[in-house]
Amino acid sequence: MEFEFSEEQRLIQRAARDFAENEIRPHIMEYDETQQFPVEIFKKMGEMGFLGVFIPEEYGGAGMGYVEYVAIIDEIARVDPSIGLGVAAHNSLCTGHIYYHASEEQKNKYLPDLATGKKLGAWGLTEPGSGSDAGGLRTTAVREDGEWILNGSKNFITHGTVGETYVILAVTDPKERKHGGVSAFIVEKGMPGFSSGKKENKLGMRASDTSSLLLENVRIPAENLIGKEGEGFRQAMQVLDGGRISIAALSLGNAQGAYEAALEYSKQREQFGKPICEFQAI
Secondary structure: OOOOOOHHHHHHHHHHHHHHHHHHHHHHHHHHHHOOOOHHHHHHHHHOOOOOOOOOHHHOOOOOOHHHHHHHHHHHHHHOHHHHHHHHHHHHHHHHHHHHHOOHHHHHHHHHHHHOOOOOEEEEOOEOOEOOOHHHOOOEEEEEOOEEEEEEEEEEEEOOOOOOEEEEEEEOOHHHOOOOOEEEEEEEOOOOOEEEEEEOOOOOOOOOOEEEEEEEEEEEEHHHEEOOOOOHHHHHHHHHHHHHHHHHHHHHHHHHHHHHHHHHHHHHOEEOOEEHHHOOOO
């Protein structure tokens, strides 16, 4: 089996590295200290195809694969993991959920703006009392007069305040809550009753926008259900499988960047008349 990048993949990797070095690195301390979400950076990444990496070109995406996706996140996270996290969450969670599980009509409606970065996506699974355990959800969706009415809250949602297209997991059948009672819905920013809550003041990843979401009698069209009622748990587990690939890439890039920073420091820092990198322990 061949594990080397192809020439095309190396060009993509180089493009991601050059972008991270030239567009992101000069501002990383500013982003971190002010907890500023870099909207312009994400718009530029959308133009480069980094926000629709594995989405086919027919939906406005770059039409690449997961090897290219890993290379892109790796290079961005090497410079700023908080921005790498945003790329991962946008691609794998919201955009990925719609691409892999939504109807053709939903794909045509939402994917072009998501894949090109015109709109940012968020994925609402985590709640104050549940994380990756989709069976522990308390957010509910009740069908009424051709609509769904959503009530509940989500916690620690990436792009919670800056997102415009959200995939929200909710309980549609309390009797089947654990597996068959959860469904997925597309909710749009600005819908009455839907709002962002508290923005998290985090210890790290501070340029990544993270907040709670509030749903108070949010009425959405029946066609905003993704797939069939009761499929949300299975969909979420598949989405998380893909998401773990992006988080592994994020971790790899973060570790590489930390190593390079430590190595450079060891060449500059002097003790006893020589750089500390020359000491055996270092």
